[in-house]
Amino acid sequence: MDKIKVIGGNTLEGKIYISGAKNAALPLICASLLTEKEVILKNVPKLSDITFLNSLLEFMGLKVSKKEEEYKGTLADTFVYKADEIKELIAPYDFVRKMRASYYVLGPLLARFKHVEFSLPGGCAIGARPIDIHLSSLEQMGATIEIKNGYVVADAPNGLKGANIIFSKASVGATCNILMAASLAQGVTKIENAAKEPEITDLIDLLNKMGAKITGRGTSVLTIEGVSNLYGAVHEVVADRIEAGSYAIAAAITKGRIELINANAEHLQQPLRILEKMGIGIETTNNSIIVDGRNRTFTGADIYTDYYPGFPTDLQAQFMALMTVAEGASLVTESIWENRFMHVPELCRMGANINIHGRASAIVRGVNKLSGAPVMATDLRASFALILAGLIAEGETIVNRVYHLDRGYEKLEEKLKAVGANIERIKESD
Numbered sequence: 562m563d564k565i566k567v568i569g570g571n572t573l574e575g576k577i578y579i580s581g582a583k584n585a586a587l588p589l590i591c592a593s594l595l596t597e598k599e600v601i602l603k604n605v606p607k608l609s610d611i612t613f614l615n616s617l618l619e620f621m622g623l624k625v626s627k628k629e630e631e632y633k634g635t636l637a638d639t640f641v642y643k644a645d646e647i648k649e650l651i652a653p654y655d656f657v658r659k660m661r662a663s664y665y666v667l668g669p670l671l672a673r674f675k676h677v678e679f680s681l682p683g684g685c686a687i688g689a690r691p692i693d694i695h696l697s698s699l700e701q702m703g704a705t706i707e708i709k710n711g712y713v714v715a716d717a718p719n720g721l722k723g724a725n726i727i728f729s730k731a732s733v734g735a736t737c738n739i740l741m742a743a744s745l746a747q748g749v750t751k752i753e754n755a756a757k758e759p760e761i762t763d764l765i766d767l768l769n770k771m772g773a774k775i776t777g778r779g780t781s782v783l784t785i786e787g788v789s790n791l792y793g794a795v796h797e798v799v800a801d802r803i804e805a806g807s808y809a810i811a812a813a814i815t816k817g818r819i820e821l822i823n824a825n826a827e828h829l830q831q832p833l834r835i836l837e838k839m840g841i842g843i844e845t846t847n848n849s850i851i852v853d854g855r856n857r858t859f860t861g862a863d864i865y866t867d868y869y870p871g872f873p874t875d876l877q878a879q880f881m882a883l884m885t886v887a888e889g890a891s892l893v894t895e896s897i898w899e900n901r902f903m904h905v906p907e908l909c910r911m912g913a914n915i916n917i918h919g920r921a922s923a924i925v926r927g928v929n930k931l932s933g934a935p936v937m938a939t940d941l942r943a944s945f946a947l948i949l950a951g952l953i954a955e956g957e958t959i960v961n962r963v964y965h966l967d968r969g970y971e972k973l974e975e976k977l978k979a980v981g982a983n984i985e986r987i988k989e990s991d
């Protein structure tokens with residue numbers, strides 16, 4: 562398995578181009594299952610999760626073709642999807658166990674083909690991750706759902722019907738799935754307590770371009786008037802706010818200055834406010850964020866992860882890496898996932914002083930320095946937190962299980978090297 566070696570101590574300065582958002586691209590790709598016409602997605606990041614979802618959908622019969630194109634200063638992938646010959650309505654265990662977001666096939670396939678079988682994903686490193694809200698909402702829309710041999714078998718022989726649905730939690734995945742299902746349902750669906758993440762508004766924009774009738778964009782109440790057919794469309798994937806937030810911390814922690822090009826500051830209001838509060842300089846333009854940690858001492862701060870526009874759980878681990886070397890103490894409370902402190906013991910092995918209280922809170926007391934060590938993480942964002950710690954640690958840090966990073970950070974070493982990091986990938990065969 563590949564590893565990443567980081568030698569700490571370099572100050573990072575320069576520009577980083579932010580890629581399209583993985584978590585937006587995944588449901589956008591699945592939206593192409595709603596129509597037999599071509600859906601063209603631009604600014605798709607080159608990530609293993611995307612390749613993986615494409616291979617699941619190709620197995621089902623989706624036609625996928627790709628070309629590389631210039632997108633706002635960098636090269637990104639453009640994919641053309643055509644779902645005119647879907648043959649398999651089953652997402653097998655071998656695919657789903659490798660990527661939970663395969664559940665985005667549920668809503669579109671059930672709405673268009675009236676049947677879908679989907680392997681139940683089970684838990685993962687950050688928590689139990691149930692999909693009960695997805696399933697009970699589809700039931701409210703008239704689907705019958707059975708669990709057989711580890712598979713969800715969903716049927717709606719007479720098509721899905723509009724319903725008034727109140728989510729018990731503002732789930733991102735369930736909001737996307739029900740938006741897609743309701744777009745082809747008969748009648749009007751109303752979702753209350755819907756998620757409001759930028760990835761959701763991006764999906765709404767694509768669906769509306771395809772002919773869906775969705776109102777309430779950006780709010781927690783969404784109304785979807787079902788239509789009988791959807792059409793092709795061309796859409797650009799929104800910038801990845803979590804990638805931008807991660808590199809913002811790379812600038813801060815190394816006391817450098819990085820301009821994050823194509824980043825959208827509006828999508829990062831809470832994290833940027835916290836960085837400013839910690840003493841880091843933030844400047845924003847209409848398409849970039851400049852993060853300046855030069856000649857600054859920064860202090861601890863408290864974060865509480867919450868649904869958007871609250872502080873994103875997907876930036877919790879990276880902020881914790883920064884807090885390990887901030888002056889004073891920081892309190893981190895994780896409210897979304899029940900098991901998202903797996904990076905703490907690894908950061909402590911590098912010299913951090915962190916105490917976990919119960920399952921949801923951790924106190925980080927700033928130390929003067931970290932030291933390099935071999936480390937490994939159990940999820941994508943935690944892996945990036947260890948890279949961040951490695952950037953300032955004395956000596957060499959080896960981050961194992963790089964496949965996590967390849968799922969969600971496009972050209973990670975290339976981007977960090979370009980701003981001055983001493984980082985390299987050690988190939989398995991090296």
Ligand code: UD1
Nearest residue numbers: 584662690691692693694695730731732733734735874897
């Ligand atoms: C998405 C993101 C993930 C991010 C998370 C929260 C993708 C591919 N992943 O995950 O990176 O950390 O949003 O911002 O976009 N829940 C239920 N029942 C359900 C669904 C969710 O109880 O049916 C709970 C979850 O256990 C969790 C909370 O709701 O506590 C939020 O989960 P959700 O928003 O659904 O996360 P994902 O869409 O899986």
